Amino acid sequence: MDCIQEGKVTLNGKLTLEPSTPVDPQRDVVCFEGQEVRAQKYEYVLLYKPQGYTTTTDDPYAEDIVLDLLPNHLRHLNPVGRLDKNTEGLLVLTNDGQVTQKMTHPSFHVDKVYFVTIKGVLSEQDKMCLEKGVIFDNQKTAPAKVFDVLRGKSETSLRITIHEGRKRQVRRMFDALGYDVVFLKREKQGPLRLDGLKIGQWRFLTQEEVSIIKQL
DSSP: OHHHHTTOEEETTEEOOOTTOOOOTTTOOEEETTEEEOOOOOOEEEEEEOTTOBOOSOOTTOSOBGGGGSOGGGTTOEESSOOOTTOEEEEEEESOHHHHHHHHOGGGOOOEEEEEEEESOOOHHHHHHHHHOOEETTEEOOOOEEEEEEEOSSEEEEEEEEOOOOTTHHHHHHHHTTOOEEEEEEEEETTEEOTTOOTTOEEEOOHHHHHHHHTO
16 A cells, blocks of 8 residues: 555556555556556366375475476465375365365365275274264364265275364374274365366366355
C-alpha cells in the first residue's frame, strides 16, 4: 500500500495513488517502478508416486525425489502433504497455498482412501479399534472407516479412509495394534482419484477438480 501512495505503481501507463483501484488481471497492465507485475500462475499436478521416491523438494540424502518425475518447468511445485518413501499412490503438487491448506488441514475433513496389505489376519476387534480411533504418541486418531476387508491365511488386504495427516499415520495405526504393513497405496484424496494413471505418470488437475477443492 505504501508503494502505491509513494507513486511507484502505474496502471495501464498512468500513475495511480489509490490502493483500492480495481484491476482486471486479464486486461490491465500493472507496473512497479517501471517493471510489469504479473499475477502468479497457479498450477496443479496429480502424480502417481512410485515406491522408492521421497516426498520432498530438496533432500541431499535422498536418491530419488518426487520432483524428478516431473518435467523441468514443473519442478517449482510443492507436494501437498507427504507420502512415505515406501508408499505409492496419489500425490498432488501445486504452488497454490489455498489448495494446499484445504487438502491438508484436518478442519476441512478431506477424506483419503488407502489400500493396505498387512501381515496377519485382522480381527474384528482390531477393525473396530481402527474405526473408533487408536492411540500413538499419546494422541488418539480420529475414527476411520475400514471396508473391503479380505482375510487370507497370513495376510489381510483392506481399504481405510482417514482425514487426518499425521506422520506415517496409517502405518502407525496398524503398528499400534501389532500389525506390520507390507503394502500401502493412496488411491483417493478428496475428489481426486488415480483413475487412468500408471505408476510414475502425472496429469494436470481439471478446472472442475480445482473448483471443487476450493469450495471445500
